[in-house]
Amino acid sequence: MGLKLNIAGTSLLLLLASAAEVSGDIIFDVTKYGARADGHSDISQALLKAWGDSCSSPVASTVMIPNGTYALGQITIGGPCKAPINFVVQGTVMAPVDTSRFKAEAGWIAFQQIDQFTLSGGGVFDGQGKTVWGRKCPHYAYCKQLPINLRFNFITNSMVKDITSRDSKQFHINLLGCKNLAFYNVAISAPDESLNTDGIHIGRSSGINITDSTIETGDDCVSIGDGSEQINIQRVTCGPGHGISVGSLGKYPNEEPVVGISVKNCTLTNTQNGVRVKTFPASHQGIASEMHFEDIVMNNVGNPIIIDQEYCPHNQCNLKSPSRIKLSNVSFRNIRGTTSTQVAVKLLCSQGVPCQDVELGDINLKYNGKEGPAMSQCKNIKPNLLGVQLPRICA
Numbered sequence: 001m002g003l004k005l006n007i008a009g010t011s012l013l014l015l016l017a018s019a020a021e022v023s024g025d026i027i028f029d030v031t032k033y034g035a036r037a038d039g040h041s042d043i044s045q046a047l048l049k050a051w052g053d054s055c056s057s058p059v060a061s062t063v064m065i066p067n068g069t070y071a072l073g074q075i076t077i078g079g080p081c082k083a084p085i086n087f088v089v090q091g092t093v094m095a096p097v098d099t100s101r102f103k104a105e106a107g108w109i110a111f112q113q114i115d116q117f118t119l120s121g122g123g124v125f126d127g128q129g130k131t132v133w134g135r136k137c138p139h140y141a142y143c144k145q146l147p148i149n150l151r152f153n154f155i156t157n158s159m160v161k162d163i164t165s166r167d168s169k170q171f172h173i174n175l176l177g178c179k180n181l182a183f184y185n186v187a188i189s190a191p192d193e194s195l196n197t198d199g200i201h202i203g204r205s206s207g208i209n210i211t212d213s214t215i216e217t218g219d220d221c222v223s224i225g226d227g228s229e230q231i232n233i234q235r236v237t238c239g240p241g242h243g244i245s246v247g248s249l250g251k252y253p254n255e256e257p258v259v260g261i262s263v264k265n266c267t268l269t270n271t272q273n274g275v276r277v278k279t280f281p282a283s284h285q286g287i288a289s290e291m292h293f294e295d296i297v298m299n300n301v302g303n304p305i306i307i308d309q310e311y312c313p314h315n316q317c318n319l320k321s322p323s324r325i326k327l328s329n330v331s332f333r334n335i336r337g338t339t340s341t342q343v344a345v346k347l348l349c350s351q352g353v354p355c356q357d358v359e360l361g362d363i364n365l366k367y368n369g370k371e372g373p374a375m376s377q378c379k380n381i382k383p384n385l386l387g388v389q390l391p392r393i394c395a
Contacts, residue, residue, distance in 0.1 A: 005139040025086070026061040028054045030070075030149075037091060044073045044180040055081035062086040065123065069094060071295035074102045074147065076110045089123030089163060097131050099169065107151035107174065125149050127168035130252050131230050133194045133218070138295065146170040152178055159219050170184045171198045177250065178205040192240035192270075194218030199241065202228045204256060211235055220245045221271070226286065227256030233263045236268025243273035243301070244369040247292055248311050250283025250325045256289040267297040270340075274304035277330065278311035279350070282321035298337030305332050307358070307381075322352035329357045333386075338363040343392050345376040354380045360393055361386035 028050040031037070035046035047065070054061045060083050077087075095108045102108075111117065112163060127149045149168035152160075154177040161184040165172040172188045175181065188199040199215035202208055204227030214237045215221040221238035223345040224231055224246045238244060244263055249255060268274055275293040279286075298304040307330070309323040327349065344365040349355035360383050365375035377392035385393055 011035050012221045013210065018248040021269055025053075026057060026059065027064055028061060029064045029066060035065070036068060037066075037070055039069040039094065040071050042073045043070045043373050044075050047072065047077075049077065051077050052196045055079060058082050060086070062088055065091050065093065065121075071096070072109070074099070074106060074108055075190040075390075076106070078112045079114035081114060082116075085114070086118045086120065086298045090118070090121045090128055092124040094124075095127045095147070095149070095169070095369045097128050102147050104145055106147070108149055108193065110153060110237070111155060111343050112151070112153035114153075117155060119160045120162050121376065122162050124164045127172075129169040129190065129194060129197065130188045130277045132169050138206040147330050148172070148174045149310045151176070152181065154178065155181050158182075159184065162174060164189065165188075166190070167194070168197050170196055171211045173200045173210065175200070175202045175205045179196070180207040181205070182209040182211070183213060186210075188202045188213070188221075189215055190214040190217045192218050193251050196341070199238075201225060201233060204228065206230050207233070209234075212359035213237070215241060217241045220233055221268075221345070224261060225246075225249075225260065228256060228258050230260040231262070234265050235329045236266045237269070238266065239269035239299075242269050243271045243276055243281045243303075244269060245273070245276050245278060246288060246311060247276075247278035249278070249288060250280040250282055250286055253284045255284060255286045257286065257291050261291040263293045263296070265295045267299070268301050268304075269299040270301070272302050273306060274298050275304070275332070275335070276303065276306035276308060277327060278308045279323045279325040280305075280317060280326075281310050281312060281323050282318040282359045283325055285294045286325040288325060289330075291329070292333070293335065294331070294333040296335045298335065298339060298365060300338050300340045301338065302341045303346055304339050304344050305344045305360070306334060306339070307355060308346065308348050309355075310348050323350040324352055325350065327358070330355065331359040331361070335362075335363045337366075337371040339367045339374055342367050342369055342371045342375055343377050344391055345355070347376070347378045347381045347394065348382040357384070359384040359386065362387070363387045363393065364390045
């Protein structure tokens with residue numbers, strides 16, 4: 001027994017000797033495991049070794065990618081781990097241009113099944129998406145094969161802060177099954193011509209906070225899918241992009257309810273849409289409720305306020321059959337600025353399950369086009385109206 005303990009103790013000492021210790025936190029630097037900052041040597045194996053040692057550490061530790069430019073292939077970084085881990089990226093990490101050998105829908109970098117995890121450091125994850133954006137995505141088949149920059153699967157009690165996702169080939173950040181995960185001071189950057197590059201997509205997750213972040217992309221800045229609960233978005237700057245969206249919902253059977261969405265103190269500039277809720281017609285049954293959009297500034301935004309239960313992006317829907325997603329307890333308050341489309345407020349609710357308890361208060365949206373002043377479009381809805389109404393809503 002004594003021999004085994006000595007061997008175990010020696011192994012632990014060797015493990016700690018390969019790392020530095022700063023401010024009481026053990027640092028596992030990937031360059032100590034053979035990673036080279038030359039921009040073309042794949043650091044996947046070095047990173048996996050550093051992560052493995054950090055994950056098995058009985059005390060809090062840090063995995064570090066220091067300053068420099070690094071090439072990184074498709075990788076899954078997983079737990080559970082024995083203690084909290086801070087993943088610090090100071091340099092720029094580059095995705096492969098050729099992703100033909102990637103596992104489909106696995107993403108470029110996936111973090112999964114980790115508790116008390118922090119991703120930080122001021123670094124950049126560069127997806128090198130410019131090589132694929134020009135190709136069309138018929139029925140999304142091609143786009144689905146493209147890697148998402150960062151996947152977070154079943155991450156709990158964690159934070160992502162002070163990092164940049166640049167030029168992803170598909171979504172920048174995707175959440176699945178996460179709980180109590182915060183995003184702070186995150187920058188997302190891609191041009192408006194980048195296809196299907198949602199900034200942050202949330203699915204089947206709860207307790208998600210996105211604050212003080214800037215998102216510039218070619219699709220939704222934030223998209224909220226089924227099963228999302230208690231989602232808080234504050235002080236986010238969005239644009240270019242397609243706005244901040246709940247949905248689209250109802251495309252698949254057994255979608256889980258969306259409950260408790262708060263979008264507050266955000267600014268949208270030159271986006272195709274503002275804040276919107278979208279569901280497919282002829283949809284499967286579902287519920288979305290307690291969705292509140294407040295203190296939003298619109299700068300030259302198309303469709304600043306929109307509920308669209310006839311959402312049909314490829315014109316291949318059965319519009320004769322109404323959406324079966326029940327929307328209730330929805331509010332739009334203190335939304336102001338300028339609209340690039342004459343229809344500034346569009347509320348198209350389902351004939352089968354009309355929207356319930358929709359409130360609009362203090363709406364002030366101006367349109368300077370030659371067609372005339374801003375206007376609204378309403379269908380299957382009688383909203384509760386409070387305060388200023390510019391344009392007049394459902395009149």
